Amino acid sequence: MKANIIDMAGKNNGTIELPVVFKTPYRPDLIRRAVLAFQANERQAYGTDWMAGKRSSAHYEGSRHVAPDQLMMNREMARMARIHGHAPGHLNMRARTVPQAVKGRRAHPPKPEAIWTQKINSKESKFALMSAIAATANIDAVKERGHIFKEVPIIVDGIEKLQKTKDMLAFLEKIGLSEEVERTSEKKIRAGKGKMRGRKYKTKIGPLFVVKNTETVLKAAGNILGAHVSDVKSLNAEILSPGAHGARLTIWSKEAIEELKNHFKG
Numbered sequence: 001m002k003a004n005i006i007d008m009a010g011k012n013n014g015t016i017e018l019p020v021v022f023k024t025p026y027r028p029d030l031i032r033r034a035v036l037a038f039q040a041n042e043r044q045a046y047g048t049d050w051m052a053g054k055r056s057s058a059h060y061e062g063s064r065h066v067a068p069d070q071l072m073m074n075r076e077m078a079r080m081a082r083i084h085g086h087a088p089g090h091l092n093m094r095a096r097t098v099p100q101a102v103k104g105r106r107a108h109p110p111k112p113e114a115i116w117t118q119k120i121n122s123k124e125s126k127f128a129l130m131s132a133i134a135a136t137a138n139i140d141a142v143k144e145r146g147h148i149f150k151e152v153p154i155i156v157d158g159i160e161k162l163q164k165t166k167d168m169l170a171f172l173e174k175i176g177l178s179e180e181v182e183r184t185s186e187k188k189i190r191a192g193k194g195k196m197r198g199r200k201y202k203t204k205i206g207p208l209f210v211v212k213n214t215e216t217v218l219k220a221a222g223n224i225l226g227a228h229v230s231d232v233k234s235l236n237a238e239i240l241s242p243g244a245h246g247a248r249l250t251i252w253s254k255e256a257i258e259e260l261k262n263h264f265k266g
Contacts (some may be wrong), residue, residue, distance in 0.1 A: 003137070004151075005254060008158045010174030016155060016257060021264035024134040026141060027127070028246050034128035034237040035244040037118040047112030053105030058083045058096035125237070130264065132240035141247030147207075148179040149249055157254040160211050168220040172207075180206060180249065184226030205242045210235065212255035232256040232263075 001022055007013040058081040061072045070085050081097045095101035135141050137153040154175065162168050172181055184206035190199060206226025211217050218229045230239055240248055 003153050003155055006154065006156050006175055008156070008162075008171060010171070010176075013157055016254065018137070018153070019257065019260040019264050021130050021260060022134045022137050022153075024127070024130040026135050026138055026246065027131045030124060030128045031132050031135070031237055031241050031246040032244040034120060034125050035241055037120040037125075038236060038238045040116050040118040043116040045112045045114065045116070046110060047114075048106065048109040052109070053099075053103065054097050056081075056083065056096040056103070058094075128237045129235065129240075132237045132246050133235070133260070135247040136240065136250040136252075138247050142249055145245060145247055145249070146183075146204075147249035148177070148183060150176040152249070154249075154251045155254060155257055156251060159209070159251070159253050160213055160217055160255060162220040163216045165220055165223045168224065177207065181224065184224075187225070205248065207249045207251050208239065209251050209253075210256045211253040212259050217253075232259045 001018045002015045003018050005013045005016050060079060060081050061070055061084070064071070064073060072079070072082065072084070077093070078095070080095050080101065082093050082095050083091050084093055096104060098104045099107035139152055142149065142152050156171075156175075159171070162171065169181065172178060184204045187201045187203055189195065190202050194200070204226050206224065206228075209217055209221050209227065209229045210232055211229065212232055214229050214231045221227050221229050228239060240246065240250070242248060
């Protein structure tokens with residue numbers, strides 16, 4: 001299986017034999033399973049303070065041998081912990097600590113001992129990565145994600161030398177990805193309370209640059225909205241399949257393709 005190589009002027013510069021990994025069948029179900037497992041294993045355990053809602057002097061007095069003003073039996077009120085004895089005024093006999101009371105504890109708070117991790121077989125995980133790589137050369141699958149392009153796979157000779165964003169944008173325009181950059185440059189305000197939690201804007205997923213050395217390309221493509229850069233050794237199913245949907249538009253450097261041949265040998 002051969003593919004065209006594009007030079008920095010956007011013209012064909014010969015062909016290259018693709019690694020055998022590009023012959024892997026497209027398995028969106030397996031990719032989704034691997035991505036969800038990857039994300040689940042990155043979750044951090046969290047929980048409430050074990051004393052939350054319990055820091056109160058409220059208690060239930062069940063003895064009959066107490067002062068009449070502190071007696072809590074034989075009253076027409078629910079038997080729950082209440083503030084009494086040293087709280088004159090509106091707080092006298094106010095319920096506390098129980099879940100149904102004001103300032104009480106939560107009934108079922110999140111528990112830090114909860115296990116979020118998901119297990120996946122190593123062979124399944126490897127096959128999902130191989131399928132996600134092969135999906136980047138599947139024209140129909142890449143179009144289904146909404147990307148705008150001319151042909152895939154996109155293999156570029158010399159892209160790892162770019163250092164400026166304006167040069168990268170000019171190159172993307174030469175290979176017919178100007179509409180794709182325009183599509184991903186739109187930002188929308190998120191609906192709901194996520195606006196208050198550090199994720200006010202929603203952006204679309206753009207192209208992924210896979211190179212052998214990210215030192216210079218990261219500077220050139222890092223400021224392009226929606227675009228991401230990854231070195232070929234750090235590839236995983238999640239970055240190749242954002243949202244657990246495979247076939248992301250991927251721009252490969254010639255050096256990255258050569259490196260893939262060493263990782264996935266027939």
